[in-house]
Amino acid sequence: MRIAVLVSGSGTNLQTLIEKLHQDETIGIEIAVVISDRQKAYALTRAKRAGIPTHVVKTRDFENRVDFDAEISRLIEHYTAELVVLAGFMKLFQPPFVRKYKNRIINVHPTLLPAFPGAHPVADTLTYGVKFTGVTVHFVDEGVDTGTIIAQSVVPVLDTDDEESLHNRIQVEEHKLYPQVIKWYAEGKLKIKGRKVIVR
Ligand code: GAR
Numbered sequence: 761m762r763i764a765v766l767v768s769g770s771g772t773n774l775q776t777l778i779e780k781l782h783q784d785e786t787i788g789i790e791i792a793v794v795i796s797d798r799q800k801a802y803a804l805t806r807a808k809r810a811g812i813p814t815h816v817v818k819t820r821d822f823e824n825r826v827d828f829d830a831e832i833s834r835l836i837e838h839y840t841a842e843l844v845v846l847a848g849f850m851k852l853f854q855p856p857f858v859r860k861y862k863n864r865i866i867n868v869h870p871t872l873l874p875a876f877p878g879a880h881p882v883a884d885t886l887t888y889g890v891k892f893t894g895v896t897v898h899f900v901d902e903g904v905d906t907g908t909i910i911a912q913s914v915v916p917v918l919d920t921d922d923e924e925s926l927h928n929r930i931q932v933e934e935h936k937l938y939p940q941v942i943k944w945y946a947e948g949k950l951k952i953k954g955r956k957v958i959v960r
Contacts (some may be wrong), residue, residue: 761946762792764841766832766849771803773847773868776935778810781942789946792839795832797851813839819851829857836861843945846900847938850879855902863908863952866945868938870930872896872912877905878888882927892916893926895918895933897941899957910950910957913937 765770765774774794781789791829794814807814822828828851836844846867858865869881873896876884887895892915902909912932917926944950944959951958 761788761841761843762790762839762841763845764839765791765794765807765845765847767794767796767801767803767847768798768850769801769803769848771801771806771848772931773934773938774803775806777845777847777942778806778812779940781958782810782812787943787946790944792841793835795835797849803848811903812921826854826856829854833860834858843937843942852904853900858900858902861900863899866910866941867898867900867905867907868934869896869898869905870927870934872914872931873898873905873909882923882930886921886923886926890917893930895930895937897937900951906956908952908957910943910944911937911959 765777767774777791781787782791791812794803794805794812796814796816797818799816817828817831819825819828822831842864844861844865846865871881871885871889872894892914894912896909898909898910899907915930915933949960951960
């Protein structure tokens, strides 16, 4: 299965997908392209190092967000990717894009959704004072972090945590869960029943 990975930042999740999926020939999952909305994203360096084609698509180069989405869609089609994997991609898609790729876009989010959606999830988690948080991998729908949940892992919040220490421990779990979910997807193990995803 060919996948497109979309990034905006450091790309530690991308790195894990490169090592655990792309570079393991027994698995049959190829990262066909990495697309970033930020020229400076370190994730682009990681992709290039692994010999994966990269593209930068900036919102400011387009008149509106539908056109921005259309350029990303053009690249996904050009590279014949079946699954769109958001790995720290910090832009929201417009409804036409989400409808076109219904149940073919997945995202990883550093909380137990529906708690703390949005752009500052780990800071919001600490401010609220919850004792447990975690990781959610979900399909992307037209809302903000509201799509059907595929899998979650729990991470305890420690009294001593700051945003960096908590995010680091959450990322350890992201790096286990995200490749696993993509493998399940490729193997056809995910069955969607209403708001529930069953892993067969
Ligand atoms: C990850 O922790 C991911 O959960 C988060 O961005 C980080 C990207 O890290 N995504 C979101 O908050 C999406 N709403 P990475 O660039 O090192 O993979």
